[in-house]
Amino acid sequence: MTSPDSPASSPSGGRGRVAPLPCGRDPVAIVDRDRAGTSDAHERSCPYCQAVIAASQATSGAAAALAAADNLVTVPDTLLPNVMRTVWSELRHSTRIPLPSATGVAFVTDHAVAATVETALDQLADLQVRTCRITFAPSGQPRPPSGIETEVPVPADILQAAAKAVTPTVAVSIVAAVAYQADLTTLADRARAIVGATITTQFGLHAEPIDIDVVDIFIPGGGSR
Secondary structure (H helix, E strand, O other): OOOOOOOOOOOOHHHHHOOOOOOOHHHHHHHHHHHHOOHHHHHHHHHHHHHHHHHHHHHHHHHHHHHHHHOOOOOOOOHHHHHHHHHHHHHOOOOEEEEOOOOOOOEEEEHHHHHHHHHOOOOOEEOOOOOEEEOOOOOOOOOOOOOOOOOOOOHHHHHHHHHHHOEEEEEEEEEEEEEEOHHHHHHHHHHHHHHHHHHHHHHEEEEEEEEEEEEEOOOOOOOOO
């Protein structure tokens, strides 16, 4: 003779077992029988079984209430771009940029600077940043072409620049979408001012040039065109 929760008789036997209750019953099987309306006398009176059933019913009720609710969540236009730029930033190599410091050597990654810039630009409702690229070129060396990023050891001249507390310069390249009918000139000027101020106040760096490439148009509250 098998017990109600033995593998031969329990509906949960094929789904993997969990720790039994103090009364010896399988909580998954108890929930299954309660939902099927086949709970036995023990499960209807046992405090342990009743606690499991009550928790299951509360969870099912909450899920049903959410499913029946008419309140649709409005997803902001910036959600997908923010998620995707975070994903891509995790996949890219980072470059260390020396920070002005009178005591020792301090560095920040280009990803950290870019993320700070993107956050600062969120205040512009008519601008959605798709990508932000920060490029640092040591004194006397050309900047790498846009789109090429490598993780390399810190060159000696970078260390020297940091030690002398000079103000390193970074180039900023932003790819963005703008709101339909937005004044592009005014919007670009505001964005450049925010980028320059953010990089200077947050990191003590100088940003030049600050290029903004508009590649798409979006309708506020809608999609892109």
